[in-house]
Amino acid sequence: MHTKVFQLLVDNTTGVLSRIAGLFSRRGYNIESITAGTTADPKYTRITIVASGDDDILEQIEKQVRKLTDVRDIRELEPDRSVYRELAMIKVEADATQRVQIGSLVDMFRAKVIDVTDESLMIEITGNVPKVDAFINLLKGYNILEIARTGIAGLARGKDGVVYLP
């Protein structure tokens, strides 16, 4: 069982996201996270999917996704040749003393406090998945009220990215 990050460039048609998500569900592929957004060219949408499975499954995922009529390109974002980022928002219960303690953790991780009430803090952290995981782990000593994670977005380094056709 491995995890791979796939980057897709798809035509921005009606229902394209459901076609892709539907392919994963009906063929029993695992999606760990999926993010979508427009690209430099509004005709296209970029989708980043983190999927897991054995080698055969991961190969099939790439082929079956490529086969979808709306998909312009799919490629793996290889870990050592790409940059991934995820954003997480974490709401923690915190009184005045805890607020200071948590504040120092926030500084260490270069996270940001984005909202404060008298009994809670909301923190924003951006980074690769292990960093976000590590930060959340450290906060487990406190009472975490809510977490929202975006799933990762990624790009290949250098000019190695997806090529646009005119």
Place this chain on the structure above:
Amino acid sequence: MNGADAMAKCLELENVKVVYGYPGVAIANFFDRLGNTGIRQVLVRTEQNAGHMASGYARTLGEVGVCAVTSGPGATNLLTGIATAYADSIPLVCISGQVESDLIGSDGFQEADVTGAAESFVKYSYLVKDVNDIPRVFKEAFYIANTGRRGPVLIDVPIDVQKAEIKNFQYPEEVSLRTYKPTVKGHVQQIKKAVSELKKAKRPLICAGGGIFLAGAKDELISFVTKHDIPLVHTMMGIGVLPTDHELNYGMVGNNGTVSANKAMQESDVIIMIGARVADRAVANPDTVLDNKVLVHIDVDPAEIGKNVGPAIPIVGDAKSILQDLVDTDFEIDTGKWREYLKQYRSIRERVRVSDKYVDPVAFVALLSMAMDDRSIYVADVGQNQIWSCRNANIRTGGRFYTSGGMGTMGYAIPAAIGAKMADEKRQVVAVCGDGGFQMSMMEFATMKEEGVDIKVVVLKNNYLGLVREYQHYSLNDRYEMVKLGTYPRLSDLARAYDIDYYLADGMEGLEEKIKDFLSAKNQAIMEVTVDANDTVK
């Protein structure tokens, strides 16, 4: 010109000759304007069969089959037809009416999200929201359906879009799909690799599937096989790529296949798989297929390569083009010993007859197919009749064998046969069903009569759902739950109700003569063949 006119015009420009369908208010405008063209409209008796008829039509001509139905239940009834075509990669364009655009999503009367429902078994689908998109959408739909790996495309058109005025009808000369570009030409380097494996091979084998017919590559396949005397086996969808009696044809592979074909698969050292997807019924243990051998997998769909069996030398592209490249490459191999070895397994038949009181379905199928014209089309339904047929029917040069191979849809044979006959009225078309599948499709006798389509229908009648009964016999301690069909309807009376000639074969005596009479009947005809319920395919 409104949207409905535009839809009809698009079909004319795509050279469509027949549209199978069933109206409702949501598609009536389209049929109204289709009536202004020369296109034949065939009213079926249930929508599923519109899909199957279009499938039989498409398979016969190698063109796109077209069907049109109304919204909601019309569209959902068609789904099985679409899924059946998808599983066998048959090119269809399916048009469905839809409720008014601004009612979509409100659970309106006869509203169903058909593009959503069909998503997993269409090659692509459209919900047309702007009447001006109709020409582009139709052009793309026909292109997508009949290029690359063939398949059904669905176009859902709301009733207000059909009624709206179209500003400027211009049918595109070409499609410009940024994201869809199927590979046709096989990679030169890969073809070289395949040839170099073949040169080394002592026991080469070709395994051909339905992709050969879809690509129109039969002639190229025959040239290649006969040029080097390479033994050939085929899948169920590949029946007829070589005549059954051809000396290089070692039969059908798989758990319902012949001894010689499976032996050849096991013992070959290089297998060239063409237009076949190594499905679970064709290859029982895909993992062991590759023991001690090299697989060259030729398919237009790269996702098929390595899906069920691998690794292989992949050649992605159109079978016709790649086979032509292989024919044009000169090399020598000697397959004499290998063919001699395989020959000994050829005549092995494992089956033992149970009873003499009934018609032996194996003998019947063989006799029937031998009595049919060389260029005839044999359409088998699903169940025991299908297994008996695919193992024992004799298909000759120019003959075809259709069945619902991937989906295994009961009730396919009669509507597919009707579509096939409409595609080419000169060809003899015979549908062979069991009594289960027959009763799922017998309503189309009315279509057959009203349209004056002359097909012959065989019902192998054992009063049971035989293949399930057989499973219960082997695996569920002979508990025959839910499989007894009983004796109704009386086929003789049914034949009278539809003004069809009726023939009965209830024993082996004079069977050949009866079959001849049945096939040469001037009218449409049905032949009831009584088969022992204890008779099995194994």
